[in-house]
Amino acid sequence: MANRQKVREGSATAKAIDYSLKRWAALTRFIDDADLAADNNRIENLIRPIALGRKNWLFAGSLRAGQRPAAIMSLLHTARLNGHEPYAYLKYVLQRLPTQPASALRDLLPYRCSPLA
Template identity: 45%
Template sequence: MAAKEGLAYCNRLFAIERDLKDLTPEERYRRRLELSRPVLDEFLAWLVEQKEHALPKSAFGQAIQYCLGQWGKLEAFLKDGQLEIDNNWSERSIKPFVIGRKNWLFANTPKGAKASAREYSIVETAKENGLNPYEYLRYLFERLPNVDINNASVLDRLLPWSPDLPDSVRRRPSGAT
């Protein structure tokens, strides 16, 4: 029964997030403080109370201890309206790499692993910014040899969120030809 109560707090927080999803980051920040903060405060008080009654080595006791130990991370979404309440977005982004990790055994050195991580980061950031990763990489490979990489303003124009990128690297809306 107590586990269901704990889950109910989480469900309340996610219901609030669903209602706020279309707001601006500033408005979402304000509304989270108004709506989610009290739920989190109630949840924390409930966790502290439950900790006194739960056996520390039981699954429930361990879950309570884990939640209390991660409390700062749980509250992080309140600090900025651009932050998500969970990490599902990042989990979905890395899933293809987790599934394919056996295919990338060639990255058997720290240098190879760092190079792979950079490439994956560029590809996923391009996707999240509405770019075609292949076309974006092609664009970068054509431009980077001819620019001053020590000039931050030049590099800024090549970043995935730059409005200066050509339409040829942007994804077309579904149904467009």
């Protein structure tokens, strides 16, 4: 806090210090709780494929061309959230899709099926 007064107002350093001071409680929270990580690298690594995919899909050529991989990615992430290995789930669905009655397509959704069964 005392060092902030030594920095010229409006400078990049002043802005960085002000940013840190406004969030000081959150920035130092991990000191009081050993269960909290000091960084968010794990979360950033988990969302990196989504962020990179989103950036790449900007250049898909058209809205429909971008919607296709977004739908597939959503399906695979939903499968993962429901405890399925994405490749095994996709293989399971693609093997059954040609013979699955249209009225029973919802049974192939990740939260309704057991791909390894």
